[in-house]
Amino acid sequence: MVANARNLLRHALEASGTPAGSLILVACSGGPDSLALASVAAHTARSGEYRVGAVVVDHGLQPGSAAVAAQAALALTAMGLEPVGVRAVAVDGRGMGPEAAARTARFEALDAAATDLGASAVLLGHTLDDQAEQVLLGLARGSGTRSLAGMPAxxxxxLRPFLGLRREETVEICRFEGLQPWYDPSNADPSFARSRVRTQVLPYLEDQLGPGVARALYRSSRILAQDADYLDQLSLTMYDDLHVADGADILLAEDGLRSLPPSLRQRVLALAAVRLGGEQPSFERIRAAETLLERRGSAGPVQLGGGVSVHRQVRGKSVPQGDPSYGSLVFRNNRVLPPAVGAAPSKPSGAIGGFTGRPGRP
Known part of the structure; x- marks a missing residue:
């Protein structure tokens, strides 16, 4: 079991192109998953393959969290990891749920640690069970392919080298290594949807459908991740072909949008909103934007979230490509001041970045 975990880590590092001898950091909460990952990573440090350090993020959400973080740091130091640091964060839940707020604060701390220390990679201890839970939550939300693909490796x-490892295996690794993991009480708190999936939904499905449900969900996530990657790349190509920058606005040619299959058209529409600094639009908002292409009823605007709206270009507006006429959907960030009158439209060259549905967050 330990040997398999070491192979998973080695494969993840090689596949990512992480340079040998460089510093990698383990994000460790002190729980069994991240503690097992730290012990496996410590082996690569002892063998001289990589330098391995660790970051413990103290969210400050539970009584005694500072003591838990300090104990985890001591355990990591005892493994031979260096450097080991504790980063305390303030979780701001305004505008988002407690889980999302904690995740945002955690990754900000990890981003800063990686930058400060010059790390080549940050290891996260998510397991196959976490991935199965993520897929079920995506299904419950009615999400699309990218969300159902779960967390990327x-x-x-x-890097998430343990996505192919069961949670019970990380517990066994801790037992084998003589480690004493901390068990987060929030993981069993029924007020959190993920906790209910973990403690009630998945066990029920395994009981009713057989013990292979979690692994089947994980396998589905891998298949869907490949499909999502391919569709996202195609949509990026289509976006580059169709979009025109008109000052601070983005224009997408209607004829080109109509020619695309729905799976690509919806991604291109969402990509335009994200490129303007908006949120990833919901399926319902994207469908509302698609109705503008039918040229029946209102010309908009349709609000896509994050201050971004889209409307159909009306007759008489000069289109950068072609005669004054109908022709484009106009995406606008209403929180950005318009450019000076007479600013020349331009079309940037090359891709700006892949559409992930949740920009900037692992």
Whole structure:
């Protein structure tokens, strides 16, 4: 079991192109998953393959959290990891749920630690069970392919080498290594949807459908991740072909949008909103934007979230490509001041970045 975990870590580092001898950081809460990952990573440090440090993020959400973080740091130091640091964060829940707020604060701390220490990679201890829970939550929300693909094995500096490992295996690794993990009480708190999935929904499905449900959900996530990657790349190509920058606005040619299959058209529409600094639009908002292409009823605007709206270009507005006429959907960030009159429209060259549905976050 330990040997398999070491192979998973080695494969993740090699596949990501993490340079040998560079510093990698383990994000560790002191729980069994991240503690097991730290012990496996410590082996690569002892063998001289990589330098391995760790970051413990103290969210300050529970009594005694500082003591838990300090104990985790001591355990990591005892493994031989260096440097080991504790970063206390303030979780601001305004405008988002407590889980999302904690995740945002945690990744901000990890981003800062990686920058400060010059780390080549940050290891996260999510397991196959976490991935299965993520897929179920996506299904419950009625999400699309990207969300159902779950957590990526790699995004930027962040690697999840244990996505193929069961949670019970990380507990066994801790037992084998003589480690004493901390168990987060919030993982069993029924007020959190993820906790209910973990303690009630998945066990029920395993009982009713057989013990392979979690692994089947994980397998589905891998298949969907490949599909989502391919569709996202195609949509980026289509976006680059169709969009025109008109000052601070983005214009998308209607004829080109109509020619796309729905799966690509909806991604291109969402990509325009994200590129303007908006939120990832819901499926309902994207469908409302699509109705503008039918040229029946209102010309908009349709609010897509994050201050971004889209409307249909009306007759008489000069279109950068072609005669004054109908022709484009106009995306606008209403929180940005318009450019000076007479500013020349331009079309930037090259891709700006892949559409992920949740920009900037692993």
């Amino acid at each position: 790699q995004r930027g500096l962040y």
